[in-house]
Amino acid sequence: MENTVEAIATNNLLLIFAAIAITGIVLGRLSEIIKVPDVILYLIAGIIIGPAVLNLISIQAFPVENNLILTFGSAFILYEGGREINLKVLNKVKLSVGMLATVGVIISAGIVGLFAGKIFGLPIMTALLLGSVVASTDPAALIPVFKQVPIKDKIKQTVVSESAFNDAVGAILVSTLLGVVTSGHLSIGKSIEELVVATVVGVGVGIVMGYVFSVLISDKKWGVFHSYAPIMSILKVALAYEIAVLLHGSGYMAVFIAGLIAGNKKMFGLWVPEYDFHSEHNFRENIGSLCRMGIFVVLGTQVNLEALAKYWAPALIVVLVLMFIARPIVVLVSTSFDKNAKWTFKEKLFMMWVRETGVIPAALSGIIVSMKLPGYEIISSVVFMTILVTLIVQASTTKFVAKKLGVLEEDNNDKTKITA
Template identity: 55%
Template structure:
């Protein structure tokens, strides 16, 4: 009987994956024809396939598999994002990136607490908890969009780096506020210390893992595993994430650093042969596509439409305040003090607009709502409304806004004219 139950569960999981894969392929093709980011269609279709509508995709009975997809998928997409970042470009905007991923999260959390408090009759600490959850941006959303819409490198790499680094700040802020709500002890000094530890460990593990594994696949006698470069790349993500997490660091930051090292290997006098480089790129691109499909279709399937409709108007007002008031204040507060970056008006406007929310806030929301805290339905409603609006509205208009602001790279400017 036990074997039969396990067999049925295994078959259901395979059918679920096949459904997601087929749906993802169709959405990817449709996104090419419609000229919008594929993650937008993944999310929308996921909502319709989920329990709230057609009930064809329900990950609820596969909690371990769901966590595996969210964790590895986000880590690998973050790794791919790191590969797209140039150290030369990042060096010139490091102050802005640091401020956005630390001070920016704090400003966003407290301003959103004020806005949510005006729209909902809940305690300030619950409002601050919601603000902390949605304060961090999401690399799993931003990286795929920027891979499809090529814009000014200085801007895109700043936003990608911000999304890679601010999950640690957002997580610490969320835990700190939660500890106050649950009546535990809270210490600003301890939380700042924990944040620094997460950052330092994540960076150190990322650099160590990236350099060591890159050394083993480089095009020299020392590259004894160069024939297995794609496999080593996947292993580097898993090792970096797990080791950093085990030691108390930020696993996502560690994966981003590994990608950063890999994408800038020439700076460390390490190269791959063309054959192994092409193989690695092909496997990474394919796996990245699968991760995007699974993450966003499953994420969409978990949206509870009844809860969204119940608090639709106040949640919508809160999210609009987040987009049009909070984000601009955060960008101006963090970018204008960085004189070296020499930001112009159009670059600032674009950074104000692009700040999609996705997997990391959704995961934090899932943990919080599972604890059945007072106001958990309101928390869920605002978080998923933020995810839906920022992803669908901002994600689908990224190329349009970049074109209007003159930030598209040259060949994409020509394509946009023909759209």
């Protein structure tokens, strides 16, 4: 029985879980000691234990397990990010968020694509496809960093909301360009229709799921499941994601909106009994930690060091273009229209610096690699160089840069104390 295909697959899944959990716990503790964001250590560990170095775990051989970890992990972290958002604060910066998540993605894709085409000698559509893959920021990378670094609410919620909404825009842009590269036809109308449907359905499903589940675990007469609040949080994420995808919407947007509603349930007069609230909170913290470990260890195992070794120099130049040319232009353009937000120059500088790349670009890159499109090795190398550089350089320096620019939450508290 232990040698059947099912038994071997089960054993492999248990082995993967054990390896990720042990690696995550040890490195999580180490990150606390050396004051480095844990996601960076998880990513490096994944590279070491993966096929690139020690070959202890080859998760590419288990596509179902791989997709489960990346999809559910990203969805849950995005849900947690939504819970961190204050609707009153978000309302003040909604124009900036909207611009960053739409126009910003297109500007990033265009600038990076044009430079990549020149640097690698790629056809224009393939180069723009590359630019589109790395154009969206990643909530799975940003949210864990912001949990460790207390940034001003306005900035944190703008950047986290941007990363939630721009995933859908980035994915649709990639799917549009994939259609052009494979068939040679471009349909602007169809792309806009896809974006509208994905957004409306994702937001709609998220609102319904977020509100219904908040009612079911509340202290109101319909709150009959409040003692199962921790389990309901997992169920909420799974159902919001799957129902949105089933209706051709954005699953990631649905879970983010569900989290947004759950995190602001007091605005709707909904309260969770105190014991169940703490129980759910602790449960979500642990599941979130496990998802974070799984995502970044798995991403590390997928880094192709051979392709990186071949293309590292031009790929690094493309990443620098993204960080120091595309991102600053995106922030300046997107925030210039939002007078109500009253952005300071230092706040804009900080937003230019935080644009980590992670799960969604890696997943999109995986689709392109599986299709073996012309230039797929170059796209894969640039994507993983972007993940490595933005996580290792930007995530690890977030606190330092925030302190220098005076955008840490504690800075406000200090000022308040002084003026008081």
